[in-house]
Structures are given as C-alpha cells and as structure tokens.
Amino acid sequence: MVEVIVIAEGQTEEKFIKQLIVPALRHLQVYIKPVLMNTSQSAKGGAVSFDRFKFNARNTLRQSENSVLSTFLDLYALDPDFPAFDEAKGKATVYDRVRCLEAALHEAIVTHVGCRPDRFLPHIQPYEFEGLLFSNVEVLITVEPTWSASLKSLRKVRDAVETPEQINDGYDTKPSKRLEELLYPKYMKTTHGPRAAERITLSVIEQECSHFKAWMDTLRGLAERC
Secondary structure, three states, X not given: OEEEEEEEOOHHHHHHHHXXXXXXXXXXXXXXXXXXXXXXXXXEOOOOOHHHHHHHHHHHHHHOOOOEEEEEEEOOOOOOOOOOHHHHHOOOOHHHHHHHHHHHHHHHHHHHHOOOHHHEEOOEEOOOHHHHHXXXXXXXXXXXXXXXXXXXXXXXXXXXXXXXXXXXXXXXOOHHHHHHHHOOOOOOHHHHHHHHHHHHOHHHHHHHOHXXXXXXXXXXXXXXHO
C-alpha cells in the first residue's frame, strides 16, 4: 500500500477528496488522506502562505519515510511568495502557468526537506476547485430544484472556453463567483461543491479537465509501488 497525504486548500477540497478520490483509488491500495494546514493559531484551511507550506511539508515528509505528499491548491489567489510566481504569470496558457509553478514548488520542497523527488507530487488546480463543476452544467443544476433556471447562463460560461479549467481568475469571473452570482439558492462551497462533483462523477470531470486528470493518473501510477 501507498499512503498519500494531500494538503488541501480548504474544507470543500477536503470533502471532495474524501468523497470521490479516496474511494476511487482504494482498490489500487493507494490510500489518500486529505489534511488542512493550520493557517493561523485558530484556523485551518484557506489562504496558504509559502513559508507555512514549507513548514508543514517538511514535518509531513519527515514523519514517515514511505509516505507521499501531494497538494490540492487553487491557482486563484495563490500566495505570490510561491516559487516562480512572477515567471509563471508570463506563460502563454494556464496549463503552462500551473506546470511552471508545480515544477518550481517541487524543486523547492525537495531541496528544503532533502527527500526523494518521488515523495512530493504537487498539484495546483486551474483556476480553482469550482471550475471542475462546469464539467457538466446539466448535472450541476440538479443539485437544487431551482437551479434549472440558470442552465442557459451556466452553459454560456462553459461554452466560452475550451475546458472548465480555463474559466478565469478575476475576482468577479472566477468559477466560484460565477456560481454564487448565477445560482439561487446561492452556491455554498462546502455544502454544494462536493455534492455536485459526486453527481457529475469523477470520470466526467477527468474527461473535461486535463490537468486534473493528469494528477489523478499520477496518483493511480503509485499503485506500481505496492
């Protein structure tokens, strides 16, 4: 078996991992454990500073020499102190941007901790978790009876981009903001997010979101270590 500890952005991502990713990988003996970082003395989850991330990554990787560390962090509002942040902003596509950030983060943490490179598998989701929910807006609207009234508007958002992962990172245009503005009752991250993803299904999300799928394939590939 392989234990993979995933540092999650917040409670929504933590629930999503527990409800969808954990059971999807269990049969491969790849056991996923999402955790929230302490972001202050009294809170967990939310904005993740790079210094705090380094501290948590080092402690996690040193607790066991066999476990693997991964992440589920949003590109939106990523701390500008993360390695290669300015360099990544100049990349042509969002996929080039997240790959640049992930490569720099991998190098920084492996160097900082002194661990084997294959023990740290960073994932940064473009642009945030809610983008995944646009993988099938027809299923998304079934979560609440009144959401069907927003199908046309949601479809317009989805059709404006090639993939849901390209719905951008402006404050008023990020995926979560679009859902909050278009849906009534209002979209609530921890309540609606994991429930919608479960209805849409992991397989459909992977078909629509190539960067997310690449991460899932990497996690599945850990089964070879068993």
